[in-house]
Amino acid sequence: MSQTDQRTSLDGPSPAPVPAPGPAPAGRPADPGASAEPAIQITDVSKTFGKGQSATVALDGVSLSVAPGEFVCLIGASGCGKSTLLSLVAGLEAPTSGTVSSGGRRVAFMFQEPALFPWYTAAQNVALPLRANGVGRKERQKRVRDLLESVHLGGFADKRPHELSGGMRQRVALARALAQDAEVLLMDEPFGALDAMTRDLLHELLEGIWRRQGFSVLFVTHEVREAVRLGDRVVLLSSRPGRVLEDFGIGIERPRGIDSGQTVERALQIKEKLNEEVMRHVS
Numbered sequence: 001m002s003q004t005d006q007r008t009s010l011d012g013p014s015p016a017p018v019p020a021p022g023p024a025p026a027g028r029p030a031d032p033g034a035s036a037e038p039a040i041q042i043t044d045v046s047k048t049f050g051k052g053q054s055a056t057v058a059l060d061g062v063s064l065s066v067a068p069g070e071f072v073c074l075i076g077a078s079g080c081g082k083s084t085l086l087s088l089v090a091g092l093e094a095p096t097s098g099t100v101s102s103g104g105r106r107v108a109f110m111f112q113e114p115a116l117f118p119w120y121t122a123a124q125n126v127a128l129p130l131r132a133n134g135v136g137r138k139e140r141q142k143r144v145r146d147l148l149e150s151v152h153l154g155g156f157a158d159k160r161p162h163e164l165s166g167g168m169r170q171r172v173a174l175a176r177a178l179a180q181d182a183e184v185l186l187m188d189e190p191f192g193a194l195d196a197m198t199r200d201l202l203h204e205l206l207e208g209i210w211r212r213q214g215f216s217v218l219f220v221t222h223e224v225r226e227a228v229r230l231g232d233r234v235v236l237l238s239s240r241p242g243r244v245l246e247d248f249g250i251g252i253e254r255p256r257g258i259d260s261g262q263t264v265e266r267a268l269q270i271k272e273k274l275n276e277e278v279m280r281h282v283s
């Protein structure tokens with residue numbers, strides 16, 4: 001049986017209307033694994049695109065769960081199905097077999113490209129999901145102000161995307177995703193196009209907001225060090241078709257430096273496994 005039962009709103013050009021926000025998460029649980037019900041439960045999921053000779057098996061028997069408040073990073077070779085897995089969790093695609101559930105939680109999606117409306121200001125872009133949720137004008141203005149402040153863009157509310165740097169645009173996209181009051185944030189290589197310094201700042205910013213607000217994150221990246229910098233766990237997918245090869249717990253104290261000895265050492269161990277898998281596939 002295939003099933004997706006989450007409500008999804010998108011950080012993309014056509015944000016789907018989402019139900020009115022419920023109470024905000026009460027904060028990050030001390031032990032995310034202690035909660036009985038996972039925020040995301042992926043069970044024995046396979047996904048095939050197309051039919052017959054031209055069919056592509058993108059995912060094969062993937063099982064993975066993410067606890068409330070947990071930050072899980074997904075790595076794997078290009079084409080192994082990472083984006084496909086996020087699309088399944090977001091409900092943009094349906095699994096061919098298996099089940100995907102986020103227990104009715106609000107899910108937001110942030111892509112590598114910020115996908116802002118060019119004719120809207122930063123504030124208007126961030127306001128979109130609030131409008132879709134029927135948040136009144138006054139409350140909306142306050143929320144937008146707070147959200148832009150939270151990503152350190154308080155002074156840029158009236159700028160249009162072309163007047164902002166790449167890092168600023170990505171921060172507007174983050175604020176827009178946060179405006180959805182999501183309990184699950186899906187991020188597909190959101191900082192991949194940024195320079196190292198801007199990316200470091202955004203790691204810090206995202207980590208701070210995540211720790212305060214307590215949502216769950218499923219974060220796709222090519223960068224093993226970025227995964228170790230951010231994740232409570234780093235999940236390695238096999239080359240296509242994607243399967244879970246290994247699930248690494250990252251027990252390094254936060255906040256972590258992307259260039260700290262511990263991060264680099266752990267990333268090297270994981271990278272070795274990733275390289276083995278890539279070499280196994282090409283040889």
Ligand SMILES: Nc1ncnc2c1ncn2[C@@H]1O[C@H](COP(=O)(O)OP(=O)(O)OP(=O)(O)O)[C@@H](O)[C@H]1O
Pocket residue numbers: 049050056057058076077078079080081082083084085240
């Ligand atoms: N809509 C689609 N129709 C047909 N094939 C698709 C579709 N989406 C993805 N695929 C195929 O599924 C496989 C997995 O793609 P996916 O985009 O999930 O990989 P990925 O791990 O995100 O890769 P990358 O790291 O390069 O972003 C690829 O072979 C891709 O061609």
Ligand SMILES: [Mg+2]
Pocket residue numbers: 082083084188
């Ligand atoms: Mg991808």
